Amino acid sequence: MNRLAAIILSAVVLLAGLPASAEVDIKEITTPGGIDAWLVEDHSIPFVALELRFRGGTSLDAPGKRGAVNLMTGLLEEGAGDLDARAFSRATETLATSFSYDAGPDSLGVSVRFLTENREASMALLRDTLINPRFDEEAIERVRAQIISIIQSDAKDPQEIAGNSFSSLVYGDHPYGSDENGTVETVSALTRSDIVEAHAATMARDRLYVSAVGDITSEELSALLDKLLSDLPETGAPLPDDATLNLPGGIKVVDYDTPQSIALFGQPGLEREDPDFFAAFILNHILGGGGFESRLMTEVREKRGLTYGVYSYLADRDDAQVWMGSVASANDRVAEAVEVITAEWKRLRENGVTEEELEDAKTYLTGAYPLRFDGNGTIANIAVGMQMDGLGTEYIANRNDKLNAVTLEEINRVARERLNPNRLTFVVTGQPEGLTGTSN
Structure with missing residues (x-):
């Protein structure tokens, strides 16, 4: 060493x-x-x-x-x-x-x-x-x-x-x-x-x-x-414009000879600056970002054994925001996995989350956050990322308060307004059985 x-x-x-x-x-x-x-x-x-x-x-x-x-x-x-x-x-x-x-x-x-x-x-x-x-x-x-x-x-x-x-x-x-x-x-x-x-x-x-x-x-x-x-150029090339998202809903199949299909899925997301961001962040944890405690993992893996893992996350890029996720399943079972994910997306939109789910998510997310600051390099990386995201130096101290301030009424409103099963778009690579959709 x-x-x-x-x-x-x-x-x-x-x-x-x-x-x-x-x-x-x-x-x-x-x-x-x-x-x-x-x-x-x-x-x-x-x-x-x-x-x-x-x-x-x-x-x-x-x-x-x-x-x-x-x-x-x-x-x-x-x-x-x-x-x-x-x-x-x-x-x-x-x-x-x-x-x-x-x-x-x-x-x-x-x-x-x-x-x-x-x-x-x-x-x-x-x-x-x-x-x-x-x-x-x-x-x-x-x-x-x-x-x-x-x-x-x-x-x-x-x-x-x-x-x-x-x-x-x-x-x-x-x-x-x-x-x-x-x-x-x-x-x-x-x-x-x-x-x-x-x-x-x-x-x-x-x-x-x-x-x-x-x-x-x-x-x-x-x-x-x-x-x-000081000797770096003062200006660089113009930054690109925002992307125009094509998320029409439905399924696109990319034919590839493999025993297991890979499915990526997404719908329009939201920016970090959006007033609904913290509610959506918690909502995503409950939906598919919370590991074995998430609804998608429970429904797709634990109850039906369709995959080893399924997850979702908020992808907030500079020029586009997509709420997306991924799952892998055998060719003869991936159609059911897609069906279950879509159904869970709809159920969460229509019925929302429970008070217990909200409190459990808050407990995990606020408790895990301080553990991220575990070394000089990690802290420097987090700090530069905060700058790029337009967050102030007070964000570290206030972040958990913003999560804890999310109410059950607010998160369920965000579920109704932001989850959009009609635009949930799947791209499935493999040779899935029983999936209808456009092919490459």
């Missing part, structure tokens, strides 16, 4: 001893260079977790260049500045520093973990990955081959086929409607110039969010961020 890993483990052990009600004291800072950030100071161990997020992510791929942002992100730790890929890897190991990069439909994330004693050297290395990535041809070809292999593997994976088919149906021509990895054809055609353009399009200051947790003061963080980020 290297020193950074040992210190992170120590932090987790220390935080595990905190009471569940432990508060997270977030400070908002603005650097002289105009960078906004959130900071949670914790000087108990000489370690800092830093999170950077750039809004837009893979949705900023240029037309005809699908997969460029994903490929570019995979190259950020493949050499920077004067260091090629091997030298860069050795440098991070020597410093006991951890960098990770991830591109999703709505954001490009950079997660950093470093020791206080190595702060300056670690940040110099990070700055090169953000400002001066090498994008060497050898690295491009190696990472390109890895991505193409993933695309080819996903083309034979029923779960991936189901997900891509659902996205294509629901989101259409919006970037959400296609695989962020790209296709074999688009990825094969990407040039170094395309990668450089993807870097400039995504990693700009006008879409930047920052959080830090650990052994660093406001003054130190402020100076660090200006030095680290």
